Amino acid sequence: MTGPRLDTLWLKAYVGLALAFVFAPIAVALVFSFNSSRFPTLPLQSFTLEWYEDVASNPELISAFGRSALVALLVAALSTAIGFATAYTDYRFSFRGKGFFVALALLPPTIPSVIMGLAMLAWLSRLAISGTIAAIVVAHTVICIPFATAIIRLRLSEMDAGLELAAWNLGASPWTAVRTLVLPFARRSLLAAMALTAAVSFDEYAVAWFVSGLQKTVPVVVLEILTGNVDPRINAIGAIVFVTSMSLVIAAQILIGRSSQKSGTAE
Amino acid sequence: MASDARRRAAIFAVAWRAPLLIWQGSFFIGALGFLTVMSFWLVKNYRMEPAFVFQNWERILARPFFWDAFWRTLGLASLGTLVISVLAFPAAYTIGLVLSPRAQRLAIFLLVIPFFTSYLVRAYAWQIILADRGILNFLLSWLGIPAVSMLNTPAATLVGYATLTLPLVVVLQALSISSIDRRLIEAAYNLGCTRLRAISMAIVPLARSGLIIAAVFAFILCYGDFVAPYYLGGSLPPTLSILIVDTAKSGQQWPRSAVVAITMIGVLMAVSFVAMRLVYGRRR
């Protein structure tokens, strides 16, 4: 069905190459985070944990990690909540201006993050919350709502439309129907949305750099190190950041995969 | 009674609509709206003052270095999109049509992971790989090939773009390819097509929408990216995103940065519009 099999091996190798390209920088950061040399060149010198110890004993870095975690949590909760409301609106209702509504929900990723950062900085300064954790949470939520909406909407489209109808016919109020039918059905996608938006927020550097002021998150610290004097700590920080976001993304994918009963193709 | 029920239904509907409208309205539209307004403001003594002047627009649009950056950014992003779309296709084809469903899921699973991890640190890691005394040149020296200077070139910027967008493009292309009706492809082979002809005559046209959408996303990401041209390309050439950061860093010139920003948004909207036309415009 798919034609001659002679070059199938080449094609699979090509996919392998693509994966290697995509994972190469991650592997490099991980490997060099254990390298004792101050210069990131080959050949490698000896194995060391000193960069990790450096990171672990740096109070500013630790509070940055804590701050990133707090922001990610709040952003995940807010954007998933709003994302659900938006996805449900798109699924259940049709109304005039729905196109505009959906556009509003999905537009943020089309705005480059540098521009978003500048705009948020100016606007949130105006609202006098710039330089606070609230500012980062607000800005990140704007960016993450589309992701949450898309994930949840995808799951809702797999729901039998008759389900709610049956509930209403049996006397349930629409609110009850949502609470007892729709939410449970979407549960895994809600968790997946939370995991994914947490990952997005955790790694977001541009907007955070503009609006975080003194409340630095981890990506802001990374940017400062990159623009200050690159030192070997950055590989250790990078490795920790990678492991964190990768875990969140893997969790999200597993949740999406498990909740989807009818997936013939992948996510 | 009926109006009561209708009112409750209306409340139900509005309640679900409200969160998005309130949040994005206050913060997303508010921010972008203010950005536009700000582009007409003045800067006196390093503080912004509300005004309505065209001075910022005139000044920026009159500067040759702005237009240099404008065309170079457009060119670089377009080139990047083209190269990445082409490089992604064989992988997407394989994932979409050749691999078993299990392998397919695994491949996409693996591809999605890096996309959501720190692009910043990944770009820095590429510096380590591409540096004059970096990993690639080390391997080349093993093979007896003299060192190649790879950083601070547009090519390095393209590598950065690929790091940013390749996973997304491959996944989107693969999803679109795998949803083609298999029978149509079978028909192509039954009619005597080689693999290559089947691809060009059947698969690409059938997956057209997905391919275009993938390209649009890649373009949007590349066009607005600051990290690749700055850290890998050495600001050679400076792109519009670098211009924004430069202008914002110096002397409080937010209104001028806003001008550059709005220009970029305009270009992106135009590109998206044209792409959507291509996808949804012609109906067979």
Place this chain on the structure above:
Amino acid sequence: MRVNKSRANIMRPSRRDMLKIAGASAAFSIPHIRPSQAAPTEINLLSWYGHGEPDLVGEFEAKHNVKFKSKYYAGGDNMLALIAQSPPGTYDLILSDAEYVQQLLTAGYIDQLDPADYPFDDIFDEFKQFPGHWKDKKLYAVIVRYGHLGVAYNTTKISREDASSYKVFWKPELKGKIGHFDWHLPNLGSISLLDGNAKPGPFDINKAQWDHLKETTRSLRPQVAGFFDLGGTFSSLKSEQVWATVGIGDWITGVLKRDGAPVDSVVPKEGGIQWTESYSIGKNSGKQDIAKKFIQYILSPAGQVRTAKLKAYPALLPTKGGWKALQAADPAEANRLGLIDSADNNPIKLLREGRIHYRRLPVQQSLEEWNEFWQEYKSA
């Protein structure tokens, strides 16, 4: 129509519940962020990279139960942008380049200082009335460290003799091996000195000289490998991507030397430029007393030694006590920096010989004009 009975009536988190969970988690995580001792006073610092790190402030923090929170900028323009973005009184201490102090003052960001609070007797005469720190006989910033900009080069690729003139940047064998620190002021100032604008000063040039300066600069473009921010300047020299960089000095090469890189800086015969850093106290800070104590600490011999050997980038000292303390604590470094009366590169001597010029904002052109030329040069 199937109704999934197994799912109904089971407690599933609603939106409200999720928010509660999020709030609880946030509440749980906050105690882990707060330090466990009695709350230290926080000092908000705005400075170049590295001035809030333990190697400089650790001793002071421990002694006075203080915690430094720092925001780092790259370049005076960036500093001004950052201050303007925050509510007034955000920053208690501001480390500023001398030429930007007047702008901080004009914009109302800093407080007046009392000279009696600071050891002016210990400061070298040349720096007592440093231009830019005073206005109408009132003090607004105190000098704490400075350094020289000239030619920074790789010692294995360029000889010290060659490096002793800015002309070295144009050498054909260095094509594609020259880097720029991405800030117009030090770069254009250096090239201005090459053009011969030593009197009245490299930053005080008339239109003809400015036009000529632009021409000279443009002629350098084919040699350039890239424009680098702070981090990029370090790594490009470290990795030998570039063999010489314009617009920097020992503040970069001194750090790299510590790591064993074969680089050095020299003040060329056409003259060098001095960058100068000073501390100011932020207006409406509320922590003026402790900020004052910190400035006094940095000007004390112990503090001066620390600031000379700052991990982020080394510097020269403006106090006699500081010189003596460094000679005692680290004679090798004092020697290297030239902070010894008999040294060839004794900065005060160089200043008196007229070989060093203070960096300042352009006098006869607007800052904008210089910035825009720089943008144009970059995109050439």
